[in-house]
Amino acid sequence: MNFDVDDDQQLLDDSIRRLLRKDYDFDARREILRSSAGGSDHVWKTFADMGLLALPIPETYGGFGAGAVKMMGMMECIGEALVVEPYLSTVGLGAQFVSRWGSDAQKQEVLPAIAQGRLKMAFAQIEDGSRYELGHVATTAAKSAAGWVINGEKRVVIDAPASNKLIVSARTSGDIRDAEGLSLFMVNTATPGIRLKRYTTLDGLRAADVTFDNVAVAADALLGTQGTGLVMMREVVDFATALLCAEAVGAIRSANEATLDYIKNRKQFGVAIGSFQVTQHRIVDMVMSYEQVKSMACLACVQADTAVDADERSRIISAAKIRVADACRQVSQDAVQLHGGMGLSDEMKISHTFRRLTMIARQFGDADHHLARFAA
Amino acid sequence: MDLNFSAEELAFRDQVRSWLNATMPRDLRDKVANNERLSKAEIVRWHRMLADQGWIAPAWPVEWGGTGWNVVQRYIFEEECGYAGAPQLPRFGLSMCAPVLLKFGTEAQKRRYLPKIYNGEEIWCQGYSEPGAGSDLAALSTRAEKRGDAYVVNGQKIWTTIAHHADWMFCLVRTSAQTGKRQEGISFLLVDMKTPGIRVKPIILMDGGHDVNEVFFEDVRVPAENLVHEEGKGWTVAKYLLGHERMNSGRIAGSKRELQKLKKLASKEMRNGVPLMSDVRFRDRLTRVEIELMALEITNLRFLDRMRRTGQPPGADVSMLKIKGTEITQLITELMMDAVGPLAQPTLPVDDIDGWDMFVASLAPVYCLTRKSSIYAGSNEIQRNIIAKMTLGL
Ligand SMILES: Cc1cc2nc3c(=O)[nH]c(=O)nc-3n(C[C@H](O)[C@H](O)[C@H](O)COP(=O)(O)OP(=O)(O)OC[C@H]3O[C@@H](n4cnc5c(N)ncnc54)[C@H](O)[C@@H]3O)c2cc1C
Numbered sequence: 001m002n003f004d005v006d007d008d009q010q011l012l013d014d015s016i017r018r019l020l021r022k023d024y025d026f027d028a029r030r031e032i033l034r035s036s037a038g039g040s041d042h043v044w045k046t047f048a049d050m051g052l053l054a055l056p057i058p059e060t061y062g063g064f065g066a067g068a069v070k071m072m073g074m075m076e077c078i079g080e081a082l083v084v085e086p087y088l089s090t091v092g093l094g095a096q097f098v099s100r101w102g103s104d105a106q107k108q109e110v111l112p113a114i115a116q117g118r119l120k121m122a123f124a125q126i127e128d129g130s131r132y133e134l135g136h137v138a139t140t141a142a143k144s145a146a147g148w149v150i151n152g153e154k155r156v157v158i159d160a161p162a163s164n165k166l167i168v169s170a171r172t173s174g175d176i177r178d179a180e181g182l183s184l185f186m187v188n189t190a191t192p193g194i195r196l197k198r199y200t201t202l203d204g205l206r207a208a209d210v211t212f213d214n215v216a217v218a219a220d221a222l223l224g225t226q227g228t229g230l231v232m233m234r235e236v237v238d239f240a241t242a243l244l245c246a247e248a249v250g251a252i253r254s255a256n257e258a259t260l261d262y263i264k265n266r267k268q269f270g271v272a273i274g275s276f277q278v279t280q281h282r283i284v285d286m287v288m289s290y291e292q293v294k295s296m297a298c299l300a301c302v303q304a305d306t307a308v309d310a311d312e313r314s315r316i317i318s319a320a321k322i323r324v325a326d327a328c329r330q331v332s333q334d335a336v337q338l339h340g341g342m343g344l345s346d347e348m349k350i351s352h353t354f355r356r357l358t359m360i361a362r363q364f365g366d367a368d369h370h371l372a373r374f375a376a
Numbered sequence: 377m378d379l380n381f382s383a384e385e386l387a388f389r390d391q392v393r394s395w396l397n398a399t400m401p402r403d404l405r406d407k408v409a410n411n412e413r414l415s416k417a418e419i420v421r422w423h424r425m426l427a428d429q430g431w432i433a434p435a436w437p438v439e440w441g442g443t444g445w446n447v448v449q450r451y452i453f454e455e456e457c458g459y460a461g462a463p464q465l466p467r468f469g470l471s472m473c474a475p476v477l478l479k480f481g482t483e484a485q486k487r488r489y490l491p492k493i494y495n496g497e498e499i500w501c502q503g504y505s506e507p508g509a510g511s512d513l514a515a516l517s518t519r520a521e522k523r524g525d526a527y528v529v530n531g532q533k534i535w536t537t538i539a540h541h542a543d544w545m546f547c548l549v550r551t552s553a554q555t556g557k558r559q560e561g562i563s564f565l566l567v568d569m570k571t572p573g574i575r576v577k578p579i580i581l582m583d584g585g586h587d588v589n590e591v592f593f594e595d596v597r598v599p600a601e602n603l604v605h606e607e608g609k610g611w612t613v614a615k616y617l618l619g620h621e622r623m624n625s626g627r628i629a630g631s632k633r634e635l636q637k638l639k640k641l642a643s644k645e646m647r648n649g650v651p652l653m654s655d656v657r658f659r660d661r662l663t664r665v666e667i668e669l670m671a672l673e674i675t676n677l678r679f680l681d682r683m684r685r686t687g688q689p690p691g692a693d694v695s696m697l698k699i700k701g702t703e704i705t706q707l708i709t710e711l712m713m714d715a716v717g718p719l720a721q722p723t724l725p726v727d728d729i730d731g732w733d734m735f736v737a738s739l740a741p742v743y744c745l746t747r748k749s750s751i752y753a754g755s756n757e758i759q760r761n762i763i764a765k766m767t768l769g770l
Contacts, residue, residue, distance in 0.1 A: 129646045131717040136648075156718050161726075177649055198726040202740040207722060209729075268512035278757055336747050340510050340755065341535045341588075344581045344748055351582035355744060359721060366714060368657040 003298065005073065012050075013073035019046060020081040026349050029082060038206040039085050039162050048117025053091055058099050061111035067305035068239060072246040072297065079250025082349075082356050084204050086120050086159035088247070092240040094121025097167050097184060101224030101232055106186065110165070122163035122189075124154040124210050125233070132365035134169070134233045136177050139212060141170035141185060147219040150185065150193075150212040160208040161198045163189050168212070169233060172226055182229030185221045192216075203356040235310065238317045241364045242300035245317075248324045248360050249297045252290050255335040255353045259283060262339055262350075273338070282334050289327040296320035318370035325370070328361035379674065381452070389452050396460040399425060408461045409637075411738035413585060416499070416541045422463045423496035433470055433494055437478065440486070441494050447684050451677075458629025466538055469493040469500035473546045476564070476617055480605040489544075489566070503533040503547030503567070503591060504614070511758050513548070514558040514611070518593060520549035520565060522600065522607075527551070527565060529573075529596040535752070539576045539589040542569050548610050562610035566602040573597070581748070583741035584724070618754070627701045628673050634708045635666060641715045652715060665707045672700045692766040695759035702749040702756065709743040 005013070023043055024032075032040045047053050055071055057063025064070075071092075078087060091114065098110045113119035130136035139152025150170055160166065166187050174181025187194070193215035196208040224232050260283055263274035273279055300320035307313030332354040336343030343350055361367070381389065404422055407414060414422075426432040434450045436442035445453065474493050477486050492498040509516040518531025529549055539545065545567045552561035567574070573596035579588045605613050642653040642662065652658050679693045713720045720740045725732050750756040764770040 126718050128719075131645075131647050133648060156721050158721075196727075197729045199722045199729065200724045200726060201721040202723045202744070203721075206726070209722075267508075268510060268515070270512075270515075273511075276757075278760075333747065337750060337755075337757075340751055341505070341748075343751070344745070346580040346582055346584070351744075354747075355582060358740070358744070362714075362718065362720070366717070368655070368714075371657060 009070065009073060013077065015050065016052065016074055016077045017080070019050070020077055020083065024081040024083060029084070029352075032084065033200075033204045037162065038200065038204075043083075044085055044117050044120075047085070047087070048115070051115075052087075053117055054115035056091060056099070057095055057111050057115050058107075061099070061107055062115045063111065068242045068246075068301035069298075069305055071243055072249075072301055075243045075246035076250035076253070079247035079252075079356075079360075080254040082204075082251070082254075082352055084206075086122065086162050088240060088243060089123060089159040089163070090114060090119070090121045092243045093123040093236060094165065094167055096236045096239055097123075097223055097232065098186070100236065101184075102186075103220070105220065106223065110186070119165065120159065120163045121165050121167065122157050122159040124157045124160065124166045124168045126155045126157070127153065128155060130155075132369040133177070134237060135179050135182065135230050137169050137171050137182055137229075138176050139168070139170045141168075141172050141183060143172075144216065146216060148185065148217050148221060150187070150215040150217065152212050154210045154212075156201075156207050157210050158201070158205055158207045160189065160196055160210055161206045165189060166194075166210070167223065169229055179230050181227055182233070183226045184223040184229045184232055185217060186223050187215065187217050187221055201359065203359040204352070231310075234314060237364055238314055239304045241317050241321055242297070242304040244360060244363055245293070245297040245300045245320045245324045248328060248357070249290070249294050251353055251357055251360065252286075252293055252327060252331050255331050255350060255357065256283070256286050256290055258350050258353070259286065259335045259338050262342070266340075279338055282338060286331050286334055289330055293324055293327045296323045315374055318365075318374040321365060321370045322367050322374065325361040325367040328357040332357035379677070381448075385448060385452060388449055389456060392453055392456045393460070395429065396456060396462060399429070400460060400462055401425075404463050405461050408463055410734045411742050412734065413587075414463055419463060419465060419541075420496045420499075423465055426465075427495050432496075433474065435471070436474060436490075436494075440478070440490050447680050451680055455629040455632075458627070459633050461633055464630075466499065466501075468502045468538070468542075468546075469498065469544075472502060472617055473500050473544075473566075476546070476604060476613055479616060480564075480613055484601070485566075485604065498543040499538065499541050501536050501539045501542035501545045501569075503536055503539075503545045505535045506532060507534050511755055513614070514562070516548055516550060516562065518547070518549045520551050520563060520598070522551070525600045526597045527600060527603070529565070529567070529593045529598055531593050533591040533593075535579070536576075536589045536591045537587055539569070539591050540578065540586070545569055545591070546604075548614055551607050551610075559611040561608050562614075563607050564604040564610040564613040565598055566604060567596065567598050568602075571596050571598065581745060583745035585741075585745065627705055628669065628676055631669055631701070631704050631708060632673075634705075634712070635662075635669065638662065638708060638712050638715060641712065645715050645717070647717075658711075658714070662711055665704060665711065668700065669704050672697070672704065675700075692763050695754075695762045695766075698753065699750075699756045699759050705749055706743075706746050709739070709746045713739045713743045715739075 052074055054063040055066040059065045095114050098106055110119060127138055141148045141150045166189050168185045168187055169182055170185060171181055172183040193213045195211045198208045201207050263279050264272055266273050300317045303313045303316045335350055336354050339350055342348055345351055404418060433441050434443040434445050434453055438444045470493060474490060477489055504513055506516050506518060520527040520529045547565055547567060548562050549565050550561055551563040573594045575592040577590045578586045579590060580586055643651050645652040647655050676697060683690060716736050716739060719736055723737050723741055
């Protein structure tokens, strides 16, 4: 057994943290949120230069072939700094679909471009009424002479506005909630017939509802085998969920650090508010949750990398997500409470961490969703 | 034991209900239903409608416009307003400044301020909290120095709700250097917000909205006649008011309305092809809140009944109502957000979006903003301290 990260990994994590402290401090992040694109080309380029976009990309396509465990440091840093760049969408979802099931041509087209920072991706999956079920898909892809024609509407496609390509789940046969008959397509976001209604999310990400109105794509837009979409989505979303758990570790650590610092320094009644036992017990509970979440994130990432049995992998990753969701709720609420009025101010990082934790708790399924999956 | 309202009380309830149904403007009702912020003009519009009906200040003495209702009738009225989704009017003038003036004000002060509070002509805000004085209010340091027939005020207030709309502020200031107890040397002043030297700076909260402000005072001259009660006796006034502030903090009517909305929403939202309402996990979470609210309603009535019979002012009871009431409100906002699942994420359109659902988009921000209710008006930790000390003698 060995929970240590090796020296190279440690060096990399340290340099990511240094970069984000400099280029993604609270004020810099705020400028990025306010910018029209809602993201930073400069930071994306730096990620590319540091090899961070190449981390999980197979070596044959210009990457480092890292798994989830090797990406934990990066994800924790993202959580700490509340990075809003499309990292998880591009590297944790898009690149995963392609490296696992893409044809050689698809890999050649996409993976080196992602590694070099030239290509961003988003995953168009959620629909009206789907909640967190990957298998609930009404969008259709019909075979045509030239390839496929996609029709439907996807909701809350995180990072769609910045993306060059979308991975779209669509039905090639079957009924709205059938497990069979789902297929995945990789399409250019700029394809005629695709329309984006853009908005920002609670936690400052850019997203869009995406309509597909007779979107004609070539035959080679199909990713992997027709009809096996659900299996592919489960595997990749499990992988991304494990990464999200690692992101939560960073965000929770940052919330705890900020809160500890605050209650040590904020004085009321002539003493630091951290001298009251009720505040002490709260922060102790927050710190204990952090440790539990860190453990579950390790477990989830190891599973994502090494599991042989898909059901067992999904069960463990659900377990991690449940624990993470509970901790996100507890830590975000208590951190704000302990900050008093300050905790609600948009000027304080903690209010932004609160919002991100609120969304992490629900992304890829809330606690109820994963409780059901765990029990199944 | 009889937990039912009497026939007269029921008749009264019907009268209030039908008036509200007939009178409440559609546009205001819709805005409230969509969790939209009301403009100052809209708030004043509803205020005036209630004033015209004679129902704006039920708790005031009849000679100043009160309705003469007993505590149960007042409770029923609040309940009906909440249930009908009537806009919540700022309480600072009607339920905070006015009771203070009625108890401690001079005749001249009552005559000057009460009618304009009553008819909505002047909006008030509350200037208590300061950067260094939140839970520990007695640590406040905004100074008021007597110079001739005026106090000259210097210092800063923070978290002042609707200071940007307000015509007047009632505030606590330090009129003499701290010598003995910190509570001494504090005075209660009425300040015209148009006085030179006052600067109001918005604070944006995490729902992206503007309700609260910082207020800076630089050599602000306040006529000495704006002092309420005696100089140095501001703490007595503030303590009297705190009881009033927390009287209606159970927010039971509002929570009942929100719970109804939540049930409707959860019956419409689908999970795996069946309504979310039939999902055991979600339904049980909702039911637990519903039961807590049911209990709190009866607890509240028990406390009211005791007050009515003993004539005693509410004690540490109100702390419990505040804690439980805010916990329930917060849980409901969380369930609302959860009910719509991933669709709660979008909050602010970038493009011009046809059919943008304002209500769904408001659920996550409202959840965030509602974290305030366990912090303000005496944080829930401070309320627990009060119960521990006053009720349990710890
Ligand atoms: C949205 C909003 C609107 C407001 N509107 C107004 C207004 O109109 N006018 C006005 O004057 N004020 C207003 N306030 C201020 C409000 O009253 C204060 O926020 C509140 O008193 C808490 O003070 P604080 O924010 O300084 O937190 P602090 O007092 O610094 O408290 C921080 C944390 O420490 C805890 N704590 C403090 N002391 C103790 C203790 N002895 N034991 C255990 N725990 C303790 C608190 O419970 C809290 O969790 C508003 C606040 C908000 C958030």
